[in-house]
Amino acid sequence: MASKSSLLSEPLELRGDWGGSLPESARLVVMRMRQACLDGVRLLSDRQPQTLWVDNHFDGPPSIWLHSDPAATAWVIVDIDPRDWCKLAYQFGHELGHVLANSWNRAAAPHPPCQWLEEAMVEAFSIRGLAPLANEWERNPPFPDDSAFAGAIRQYRADLIERYRKAGDEPHFDGLAAWFAANRATLDAAGSLSVSLGPAVIAVLATLEESVACVEDLGALNRWPERSALPIEDYLRKWQSSCAEIGAGGKLPEQMRIGLGIA
Numbered sequence: 001m002a003s004k005s006s007l008l009s010e011p012l013e014l015r016g017d018w019g020g021s022l023p024e025s026a027r028l029v030v031m032r033m034r035q036a037c038l039d040g041v042r043l044l045s046d047r048q049p050q051t052l053w054v055d056n057h058f059d060g061p062p063s064i065w066l067h068s069d070p071a072a073t074a075w076v077i078v079d080i081d082p083r084d085w086c087k088l089a090y091q092f093g094h095e096l097g098h099v100l101a102n103s104w105n106r107a108a109a110p111h112p113p114c115q116w117l118e119e120a121m122v123e124a125f126s127i128r129g130l131a132p133l134a135n136e137w138e139r140n141p142p143f144p145d146d147s148a149f150a151g152a153i154r155q156y157r158a159d160l161i162e163r164y165r166k167a168g169d170e171p172h173f174d175g176l177a178a179w180f181a182a183n184r185a186t187l188d189a190a191g192s193l194s195v196s197l198g199p200a201v202i203a204v205l206a207t208l209e210e211s212v213a214c215v216e217d218l219g220a221l222n223r224w225p226e227r228s229a230l231p232i233e234d235y236l237r238k239w240q241s242s243c244a245e246i247g248a249g250g251k252l253p254e255q256m257r258i259g260l261g262i263a
Contacts, residue, residue: 006043007052007100008034016055020082028142030054033089036136037096037129040212044246045219047102049074054092056080062091064098066106074104085149086156093129094193097122101221108222111229113188117256118228120197121218123164124204128215130157161205167198176203177261207255217243217252233262 012031014023034052050072055065057079065075076095080088098104101118110118130153138150173179179199180187186196207214220242222228230238236257243250256262 007045007048007096008038008041008043010048010050010052012052012054014054014056016057016077018056018082019058021056021080021084021088025083025143026056026088027054029085029088030092032136032142033093033129033133034096036089036131036133037093037125038100039132041215042248043100043219044216044248045100045102045223046246047223049099049104052076052099054078062095064095064104064108066104066108068106071105074099086153089130089133089153090126090156090160093126094122097125097218100125100218102219103222103227108227110191111227112191114228114230114232114235115192116187116190116197117200117232117235118221119190119193120200121204121221121252123193123197123201124208125215125218127157127160127201127205128208130154130160131209161202163195164198164201167195173199176200176259180260203259204252204256207252211251213249214252214255217248217250220246220248220250232260236262 012027012034014027014030018026051070051074053073053075055075055077057077060077060079062078065077067075076092076099078088078091078095080091098118101122102108103110103118134150134153134157137153138147141147141149173182176199221239223242223245224238228235236253239253240250243253
């Protein structure tokens with residue numbers, strides 16, 4: 001069971017302009033997605049926020065608002081149309097992944113060369129969460145007579161996976177290591193999510209779905225001063241050590257090291 005101060009149980013407040021979406025309905029969807037993403041996950045980070053705000057804007061991409069006041073609040077920004085519950089769940093899940101990865105306050109400004117890896121991991125985290133969300137929605141819908149909407153969630157998830165499998169105009173590579181070797185210079189300069197990260201997203205998704213312990217490893221990210229501003233060899237070593245410090249298993253950084261072909 002989550003501790004009293006954990007990311008799963010902390011207060012969650014909706015803010016901003018929700019347009020044609022009833023805020024309480026949107027809050028139900030967000031709460032369901034948080035549960036789907038974190039159920040059964042040991043929340044081991046010593047840097048979890050105490051409150052979570054979800055703020056809807058009608059312009060700009062979804063993001064984490066990096067702020068210093070209120071200091072203990074993680075502030076998620078989404079951008080959804082009225083009652084677009086699939087997009088709300090997906091966008092919130094991605095940003096919740098950043099919060100789980102300790103990227104939620106003023107000190108968490110993203111930096112290359114490893115920001116791309118965090119983006120790929122939290123995208124996989126969100127896609128993973130859509131599956132249990134759909135299952136629970138079908139079993140116990142948050143709105144009356146709405147169990148059939150689980151099919152829309154499953155289709156939304158399948159479309160995301162297919163998009164990343166196709167990976168835009170990327171040529172076919174024989175394994176993740178070959179893809180990384182061919183694209184490292186571009187990845188080192190990247191600071192945002194793009195479809196070109198498809199091979200990494202799909203690889204991380206498979207690992208997260210295989211083991212909940214790998215989801216727990218995300219809570220050990222970025223607990224060192226340089227955060228993502230390290231070469232990936234050093235980044236993965238720091239992450240492995242951070243896992244040991246907080247009692248996470250450390251399988252995910254090890255799997256990424258092997259998968260990317262890093263000695």
